[in-house]
Amino acid sequence: MNHHLLIIGEIHRGKVEPTTFEILGAAQQLRNKGVEKVGVFFGSGKINIEELQKPLQFGANYVYGIKNPIFDELAFHQSTQFIINVIQKFKPTIILAAATTRGTTLMPYLAAKLHTGLTADCTGFDIDSEDGSLLQIRPAIGGNIMATIKTRTFPQMATVRPNTFKPIQSEYPDSTLVIEEDSTTYSSGFIKNEFIEEDHNLDIAKAKILCSGGRGLKNATNFSHLEELAQCLKGCVGGSRVAVEQGWTSFPHQVGLSGKTVSPEFYLAFGISGAIQHLAGMQTSRYIIAINRDPEAQIFHLADFGIVGDVLEILPQVIRILKQRKNK
Numbered sequence: 001m002n003h004h005l006l007i008i009g010e011i012h013r014g015k016v017e018p019t020t021f022e023i024l025g026a027a028q029q030l031r032n033k034g035v036e037k038v039g040v041f042f043g044s045g046k047i048n049i050e051e052l053q054k055p056l057q058f059g060a061n062y063v064y065g066i067k068n069p070i071f072d073e074l075a076f077h078q079s080t081q082f083i084i085n086v087i088q089k090f091k092p093t094i095i096l097a098a099a100t101t102r103g104t105t106l107m108p109y110l111a112a113k114l115h116t117g118l119t120a121d122c123t124g125f126d127i128d129s130e131d132g133s134l135l136q137i138r139p140a141i142g143g144n145i146m147a148t149i150k151t152r153t154f155p156q157m158a159t160v161r162p163n164t165f166k167p168i169q170s171e172y173p174d175s176t177l178v179i180e181e182d183s184t185t186y187s188s189g190f191i192k193n194e195f196i197e198e199d200h201n202l203d204i205a206k207a208k209i210l211c212s213g214g215r216g217l218k219n220a221t222n223f224s225h226l227e228e229l230a231q232c233l234k235g236c237v238g239g240s241r242v243a244v245e246q247g248w249t250s251f252p253h254q255v256g257l258s259g260k261t262v263s264p265e266f267y268l269a270f271g272i273s274g275a276i277q278h279l280a281g282m283q284t285s286r287y288i289i290a291i292n293r294d295p296e297a298q299i300f301h302l303a304d305f306g307i308v309g310d311v312l313e314i315l316p317q318v319i320r321i322l323k324q325r326k327n328k
């Protein structure tokens with residue numbers, strides 16, 4: 001089966017979101033298995049040609065954009081009408097979008113309209129060697145197993161977990177960019193539709209520096225020092241599942257298989273053992289710095305830099321030094 005894969009891309013404040021490039025990376029991995037054509041669709045009122053050309057450097061054969069401010073609102077029942085027209089025009093066999101707030105709201109609505117199946121939050125893809133259809137891989141049963149799911153209906157649709165795939169630079173000679181202005185409005189079912197900006201400083205999936213803590217921090221007071229450290233480093237606070245279960249931090253801050261997948265420049269792990277379920281959520285971090293009193297802790301196998309020592313002594317010292325430097 002020769003696949004035509006369409007990505008529903010995301011734009012925020014005129015810029016293409018990293019998740020779009022990550023999904024292009026996933027598509028590239030399927031190139032020699034039957035995916036022949038890869039396209040990216042964007043809809044926004046703020047279309048910037050330079051930005052929309054970028055996916056063409058990461059393996060897209062074409063980018064198709066529609067300029068209409070309706071896409072910048074959360075009016076999915078309206079933007080879905082445009083996307084259905086795009087799908088009828090390009091006839092993709094696979095449709096992927098990021099498992100972000102937008103993607104996870106839009107895709108079920110779209111799948112229902114298209115009478116097709118949808119697999120949520122995939123962390124891997126493959127092509128079935130027998131019938132050539134897309135295999136969609138994701139953690140299931142609380143993360144205890146990796147399930148391989150094959151939707152029987154077409155187009156096959158899936159959302160992709162952010163920070164799971166790496167973008168791959170690659171250009172195709174006949175790649176095209178088409179942008180159309182379409183001011184059509186479809187009737188809205190909403191009386192009031194308000195878009196509230198999320199606080200990007202609190203989104204661990206987007207953090208460049210993540211200060212994470214685990215059971216080794218012992219209690220909520222010690223854990224709260226991570227907030228101070230994060231402020232000094234202009235980063236965010238993350239935690240292991242134990243830290244969340246203990247109530248030291250909240251679920252949106254959980255890193256791991258049943259939490260969020262993160263990929264910061266620096267991942268600082270304080271008193272985290274490095275259980276497989278935790279590593280699954282942070283192993284693509286650029287630099288991993290681990291502090292643990294157990295020299296045999298699993299986290300040290302992955303760490304770029306490790307300190308064997310007591311976090312209860314080291315964390316306050318690090319904060320003190322950073323504050324002293326700031327005040328100089």
Ligand SMILES: Cc1cc2nc3c(=O)[nH]c(=O)nc-3n(C[C@H](O)[C@H](O)[C@H](O)COP(=O)(O)OP(=O)(O)OC[C@H]3O[C@@H](n4cnc5c(N)ncnc54)[C@H](O)[C@@H]3O)c2cc1C
Pocket residue numbers: 141142143144213214215216217239240241242243254255256257258259260270271272273274275276277278281291292293294297309310311312
């Ligand atoms: C289905 C499933 C899904 C899961 N999903 C997740 C997930 O998404 N995220 C996640 O994190 N876990 C997840 N887990 C749990 C995971 O298996 C571990 O139990 C958990 O990650 C352990 O957290 P921890 O490292 O904080 O605690 P521990 O494993 O108890 O490690 C604490 C570490 O702190 C060190 N330490 C103790 N005191 C000090 C000190 N004073 N100074 C320095 N070091 C010290 C210890 O040496 C130890 O290495 C999941 C488990 C299952 C079964």
